[in-house]
Amino acid sequence: MRIGLLGTGPWAQMAHAPALSRHGDLDFVGVWGRRAAPTKELADSYGVRAYDDVDALLADVDAVAVALPPAVQAELAVRAARAGCHLLLDKPLAPTVEQARAVVEGVEAAGVASVVFFTARFQPETEAWISEQAAAQGWFTGRAQWLGAVFSGDGNPFADSPWRREKGALWDVGPHALSVLLPVLGDARRVAAAAPGPGDTVHLVLDHAGGASSTLTLSLTAPPAAAGATVELRGAAGVTVLPESTESAVSALIRAGDGLLTAAGTGNAHACDAAFGLRVTEILAEAEGLLNGSR
Structure with missing residues (x-):
């Protein structure tokens, strides 16, 4: 090709x-x-x-x-x-x-x-974990923290990106968190709550079609020492955490x-x-509307 x-x-x-x-x-x-x-x-x-x-x-x-x-x-x-x-x-x-x-x-x-x-979704360790959890039943809640230091670290090549400056963490790292949570907990029936945090940080609460709820904390302005991504699921099977990937x-x-x-x-x-990309965009836009209404 x-x-x-x-x-x-x-x-x-x-x-x-x-x-x-x-x-x-x-x-x-x-x-x-x-x-x-x-x-x-x-x-x-x-x-x-x-x-x-x-x-x-x-x-x-x-x-x-x-x-x-x-x-x-x-x-x-x-x-x-x-x-x-x-x-x-x-x-x-x-x-x-x-x-x-x-x-x-x-x-x-x-x-x-x-x-x-x-x-x-394209790293072997995380892809396998997502597939395994999607096949499990009885998830009660999920928690995703996707914290970047793009705007708080020195020399980040993406810090001067105009669209990231305008749209912030919700649109940059929000898609990553949703790409993990949606296939496991089901589609988001609604964004139940959205609130701003420090810098471009946002906090979301989602109500999922599978009956679970999830919380997301997203930021590009986290202190470098606090940066990183964590996804935790809790349910009938216990507690599990998204593994770190060694893939570039x-x-x-x-x-x-x-x-x-x-x-x-x-x-x-x-x-x-692209259809999945559209669904992610719809959820982000719903959250953005709530955030704009809260400011």
């Missing part, structure tokens, strides 16, 4: 480009970016073509990986789907429900495959590429497809 990369920022450099170049069944053929110099620099470092016209890249490939801000991703994902390209997308799918729904409609209309990269983001993205290839080859939707 010939694949192109849309985006040249830190995440494209650190994760996407290395993963695409190392994948045994993906042919990494080119890069398009919004600025010419970084596009050429990234493309040259992997010996692929630098495109100055996104439509020219879409015409040359079977799929695209997207490492762009959510609003730009949503727009170009629709464009790529219309061009017949399978989609390897990042979270969050889009910054609004309307934009996320447009991506899903574009995917469905074109009949292309889609995978949204939620890191924990690059390795996880390679597995996401495997998922895209399988979905494209079989016609069966991946569990983390």
